[in-house]
Structures are given as C-alpha cells and as structure tokens.
Amino acid sequence: MSGFEHFERDAIELEREILKRGILLGLDWADAAAMRRLAREALEGGAEHTNALLRDPDPQLKARGELFAFGVLMLRTMAESAETGLHTHGGPAWKAFGRALIEESGRGPLSG
Numbered sequence: 001m002s003g004f005e006h007f008e009r010d011a012i013e014l015e016r017e018i019l020k021r022g023i024l025l026g027l028d029w030a031d032a033a034a035m036r037r038l039a040r041e042a043l044e045g046g047a048e049h050t051n052a053l054l055r056d057p058d059p060q061l062k063a064r065g066e067l068f069a070f071g072v073l074m075l076r077t078m079a080e081s082a083e084t085g086l087h088t089h090g091g092p093a094w095k096a097f098g099r100a101l102i103e104e105s106g107r108g109p110l111s112g
Helices: 006-025 032-055 059-083 092-105
Strands: none
Touching (some): 006 059
16 A cells, blocks of 8 residues: 555645635535535636635635635545545545535535
C-alpha cells in the first residue's frame, strides 16, 4: 500500500477545510435542501463562477468559492484513489455536500 496513503490523508485534510468553510458560511450539513441549493449553485456556475468567488474581497463569498474548489479536489481525490483500486471517502460534511452534488447533477426536484 506504500505510496497510496496520501489519498486518505488528502481526504481528511479536505474534509477539515470543507468543515471550516461550512462554519464560516453558517451551514447546517443536515439541511438537505440547503445543501442542494449550494450544490446547484456550484454546478450551474461552474469553474468561472467559482473563480470569481475566489477573487471576491467579501469573506463570505470567498469562503463559498473555496468550498466549491475543495469539493472539486475531493472528487478528484476520490476518483484517483478509485483508479488505483482504493476506496477513499470524506467525513460527514463532504458526504452531505457530495450527496447534494450527486442529486443535483441528476436535476431532481429541489424541495424546501
């Protein structure tokens, strides 16, 4: 397994950063409707929207952009680990946001 431990470490570090941004934004990870609205914004806005948020001087908007960017990094980490045959996953914050991203990518109804 030598050489692959970084996937787990990366996922732990990304989860911590996602949690920090959630605290800054006052997110409730258990609020599925709020997570879906956030996921919809991330998906519809894409990289251009995320980059604009990252450059914004408003700390709330910048934190939102950072959350979206960390989400992309988590997805990449999970995909790369899967390519090596490993199952890597994040913690509760990522699972809430990741679930919402999956649901929104299918464009199901948004309730709440």
